[in-house]
Amino acid sequence: MLREFFNLWNPRVDSAPGLRQSGAVPYVVRDGKVVFLLVTSRRTGRWIFPKGSVSTGMTAWDSAAKEAFEEAGVTGVIGTESLGSYRISDKGQLVDVDLYPLLVEDQLDSWDEMDQRKRHWVLPGEAKRLLRDRALTRITDRLHRQLMADLVTTQ
Numbered sequence: 001m002l003r004e005f006f007n008l009w010n011p012r013v014d015s016a017p018g019l020r021q022s023g024a025v026p027y028v029v030r031d032g033k034v035v036f037l038l039v040t041s042r043r044t045g046r047w048i049f050p051k052g053s054v055s056t057g058m059t060a061w062d063s064a065a066k067e068a069f070e071e072a073g074v075t076g077v078i079g080t081e082s083l084g085s086y087r088i089s090d091k092g093q094l095v096d097v098d099l100y101p102l103l104v105e106d107q108l109d110s111w112d113e114m115d116q117r118k119r120h121w122v123l124p125g126e127a128k129r130l131l132r133d134r135a136l137t138r139i140t141d142r143l144h145r146q147l148m149a150d151l152v153t154t155q
Contacts, residue, residue, distance in 0.1 A: 019095050022060040023051025024068035024102040025083060025143055026076070028121075034147050036127045036140060037104065039072045040118045047120070047130040051097050061100040068102050072119045073111025076104040083143055086135035099139055 026037035026049070038047040050071035054063040065078040079101040088095050122130060124144045128137045 019093060020054065020060075021051050021095055021097045022054050022064040022067070023049045023097050023099045024064040024078065025049050025099050025139065026068050026072060026074050026102045026104045027143065027147070028104050029147060029151065032151060033123060034144050035121050035123060037072055037074060038120050038122055038127065038130060042113075042116050046132055048133075049099060049136065051099075060098055064098075064100045065102060070112040071117055073108035073114060074102070074104045075106045075108075076102050078102050084135070084139045086133055086139070088133075101143055 028035050028037075039050055040046065041048050050064070050067040052063070052067040052071075054060050055066060058066065059080070060082070061078045061080050065075070068074050068076075068078075081100070082098040083101055085096050085098045088097060120130075124140060127140050131137050131140065
């Protein structure tokens, strides 16, 4: 029960250097539907979004775009405002990961980590099923609702 509490409770706090990461939520909108790109983690094989440490001299969102390029082989337009964050345990340390939306414009046939990860495009329902972390599903839901609302207002 205590573990569940800490998994769900995630205030935005200033983390020590190295204890905050950034990640991208890659997506496209096709035929009025939002589709998300998931990758597998190297260690456990679970479905996640591309993420990693913020590179020195880069903004968190540019670093997130770099992770998406390296881990999923995609490029596009990265948002500069965080969708939210979630908390992971990495080598016994709690690490907060800020996620940024990435509108995918190009998908490469080969990329840096293609031999270490799988990538998979999913509709929101399948994303909910595959993502084990509830914070990730909440962030995915929030982005999906926002994108659908934007579609309605632009039509």
